[in-house]
Amino acid sequence: MPELRKSASADEKPHYLGHRDRLRERFLTSGQGALPDYELLELLLFRLIPRSDTKPVAKALLARFGSLAEVLGAPINLLQEVKGIGPAVALDLKVIAAAAQRMVLGEIKGREVLTSWSQVLDYCKAAMAFEEREQFRILFLDKKNGLIADEVQQTGTVDHTPVYPREVIRRALELSATAIVLVHNHPSGDPTPSRADIDMTKEIIETGKRLGIAVHDHLIIGKKGYASMKGLLLI
Structure with missing residues (x-):
């Protein structure tokens, strides 16, 4: 048994x-x-x-x-x-x-970014919102605002990423981009722009102006949402 x-x-x-x-x-x-x-x-x-x-x-x-x-x-x-x-x-x-x-990126690649803004945000959130360290990312656009390339230029610490405006614009010129969207994440979760974020963005805008490169926006991505410097009238 x-x-x-x-x-x-x-x-x-x-x-x-x-x-x-x-x-x-x-x-x-x-x-x-x-x-x-x-x-x-x-x-x-x-x-x-x-x-x-x-x-x-x-x-x-x-x-x-x-x-x-x-x-x-x-x-x-x-x-x-x-x-x-x-x-x-x-x-x-x-x-x-x-x-x-990659699937979300495929939805915006080559399309006019400014008319696909929700997909851009979805992609940035998927790519960056839960990173433990700050990343500074750039979306490079052509004259029709189509996405040419998406690159992480710098990776920093939990609360700081070194950004060099001349390097940002130099890379845009290398790719024949006429406009860029700046993106970085706040690992703390709070997407509120800091004073340093605002000053750095304005410096990139001024550097780009002299060489015909427009900065459409600077997005800050956090677990709790995102902030658009243009939407907040900070640039």
Whole structure:
């Protein structure tokens, strides 16, 4: 009898398999809008952690970082601090994040940036909002305001990035850009421009004016939102 019980137990499927099937079916029939963040994250983890219950892992990731976007934006070393996330899974999550960023960038590449502003903001938030260090990014535009290139020019500390106005304009000239949009993030989460941010932006504007390079805006990206210096009438 003990052997029969052992055999029956061995034939039992793990409890999470039925849950996975139901979740996949709900995604297929109702779409991603029907799933909260933790269930969408579970769907991602199904492939990355094939032989384990991923619900506790998904909930632990969200408890640590706050949202699906913040999970995908988290650095690899912090992802690995969550129980159930090893180096391979952490790397796979970053690959998924990179693919999502590339998809959003594809929506604005070559298009007139000023008429695709919401997509520009979506891209900048996906790329920068959850970085642990400040990044200074430049969107280079052609004479029709189409995106030529998107480059991170400098990476700094948690609250400072060195920016050199002459280098910004020099790179714009190299790319034959006629306008630029400046973007940087505030790891603190608060996108409010600092006095140093405003002064640096005005210096780039003046340097660019002399060489025919316009600065359309300077966006500051934070976890809590974004700030537009043009919208705030600071430039």
